[in-house]
Amino acid sequence: MSNYFSDNPDLRFALEHLDLGRVVDLREDGYTQSRDFTFAPRDLDDALDSYRRTLEIAGEIAGEYVAPRAESVDREGSRLVNGEVCYAPGIDEALDRLREADLMGITLPRRYGGLNFPFSVSTMILEMVSRADPALMNVFGLQDIAETISHFADEEIRRTYLPRFASGEVTGSMALTEPEAGSDLQNVQLKARLGSDGVWRLNGVKRFITNGCGRISLVLARSEEGTTDARGLSMFLYERDEHMKIRRLEDKLGIHGSPTCELQFNDAPALLVGERRRGLTTYVMSLMNGARLAIAAQAQGIAEAAFRAADKYADERIQFGGPIRNLTAVAAMLADMKVAVEASRALLYETALIVDLKEGIERRIGQLGESGAEAGGAETGAGSAAERAASADPAAEIKGLRGELKKYNRLAALYTPIAKACATEMANTVAYQSLQIHGGSGYMRDFAVERHARDARITNIYEGTTQLQVVAAIGGVLSGTMAERLDEYDAADLPATPELLARVRTMRGRWAAAVAHVRAVDDTMFRDFHARRLVEMAIDLVCAYLLLRDAQHDARKLLVAEYFVAGMTARIEGNAVAVLASDAGTIDALAALSRDA
């Protein structure tokens, strides 16, 4: 019996130590939903018990059902037959299984058939599914687009489409990328025209669309003729009919079970989601943040699988008279991998918790009678009167919550990209090292590790490359948002590890000096040049504090924290020296350096 939840002590540690009390209270409207839904929790313990049971069921499906099919899914891939996409049989079977378990609308509100779980828990499910098969996670994880519909579409669209997502009747896709609009989405050309019959129609081409064959697509399109920038773009909901052709399926390095489609829209009727002109600026940014968290979970799952493959191989492979894990070089690689996996997981679930708090506060503000437009998620509060918990002094509560929302908005905008950057780069490193430990065998298709290495490679590219995550994060790193959060970690009670804490503080000083230097030089190119280093240092510091926090009540985590702090000291020193020893002149050499004389 293989269960990807019960066999993973670090994941269970993450669940046990996640402080979900406030998140669940906000999400469950003070536990009033159990009046309308028999599967809603009556209190926090009930909710946590339900999360644990659900994770066990998802873990068993991942371990017993999805993982054994991953190799054949990778070999067979998806096929385009007469204009229709056929998933590999293992993908269809696994989706059926997840549907039967009622796992297709994990975070959706209950009134649309969802489970109303926090993102922290859904992220754990995504991690486990990805450990089993990251290609499946793409199709399964696109339930995220239902979350966007839930946030921004009007009630009629929600009522029509969300139950179909939650029951698993439909899957979705987010159709954003075009041949000339990849990272630069404001260049989207696909046209949306409002006909005299009041129906929007789409014309144009989308490329690299994951699960573009899904029944429902959210399509980013240019609705304002004559515009060329982001403000001319709106979001549309399109349900598959004869007006869209799948022109081709990409032949990819990895995630073969996830169909990547090129779509041609020919006068395809579509529904406007939310307001015109806010497609990219509001809705896609929200959609993308959810997707980035999901991809971070995907990378985390691949890394877990790759580490375990190396760990097993190092036990079984005998060279020089013993298992190769007895060789220090191999043991060191295994320790590096395991510590990196745990550090990244700490950051991943810290991020999920921040996103949950942000969403919960938005929701509460919405319920307290906010007009809606200001708080981005106010629409989510549109529940029955019975769902709304009363407030003694709504005005005062709203005021306090607004301040908090501001803080968590900033934190979510900083943590989502750093979690994605950290997990996806880590997954590539871990897969690379795992293949290295396998030696020549790892290069062969007989072992799963070559698949992990190929699958990991897309994670730091799609939903924004690591370079773009750095762009998204550098503002928060330089502005003080990061420093404030580190102050909060530092002010927490960390009595068990005074010496380690002192070392982390020293490194924090090096990072602060580097930040100050970049600010002082005050040159955009110089800032961009060092942005990656500053963000990497910040990731190291956040992970170090989170591991210190965990080390307070766990002897094994103390070992992990010590090993991590030793490694990060070397990295932060290196990055700090690189920043402090350079000035604006360094930039001038870049162009010349990248060419021959």
Add this chain to the structure above:
Amino acid sequence: MTLRTIVLVKQVPDTQNVTGDAMKEDGTINRGALPAVFNPEDLNALEEALRLKDAHGGRVTVITMGPPAAVNVLRESLYRGADEVVLLSDIAFAGADTLATSYSLVLAIRKLGEFDLVLCGRQAIDGDTAQVGPQTAEKLGVPQITFVSCIDELVEGDAAGAGTGGGRGHITATRSIEGGFETLTAPLPCLLTITNEANDPRPPSVKRVMTYKDAAAETLAEYDDSYLDPENDAAEVCMLDRHGNAVCRAKVVQWDAAALGVERAQVGLRGSPTRVKKIDSVVLAQTDTRLVEPTYEGIAELVRKLTEEHILG
């Protein structure tokens, strides 16, 4: 017509994941060392019942007999989609062999009223007798199809008796027999025993898990299913199923010996003529394999040896 299917299930020690101390020195099972699980082929039987319900509608009732802790397999049944569950539990039932077990099960089935199908697993992994299903069918006086690996067709009749094969319809199933398959058709009501080849049982639905995780047994003397009617004022609607139909929150109904009206001489140890004479703990000593030449002489020699060792004949 509403298809009424009754599934008989059993909680058993997990003999498929055995550890060293699974057997006591006297050869009986050390239940403390083995976790209790849903008998695997009973899950296959439940799955067939749920698939018939998915296709034809109707109601699935699950019965188990066992100690109070056996309520766990009933919860597991609710998690997967059973509509109502019944626990037969009484100290008087303890020590029952297959004869006494089938006697009590038959009384419970009769108490539930009319039915179309009784499904059970081929056999339980603790006793491996495969007798309870056939004995139950005999006592109910209904036809049985054992070792079913596939239900090919179910044709419902109507109340007026217009259906083929009798008023309630008929069922066609394929059974695994030595060296092949046999396909049989029987009129309803009838009893089927299901093998693990029939299906891959569905996982629990997490919504149903959250709804029923605390379901506890309620001792009731009479059978009253009015709470399962969503139109009834007393019904507590639990959720909508995948097809949008209201599902009522189920109870775990518990019946004891008195509720079933048993004759004491027919239940428990007193009602069980089977006695375990001796149990051997067999450890296979032979590690190598022997090649038998595919000739008449080779086969004759094999038969001779098997006869000599009392394996054949």
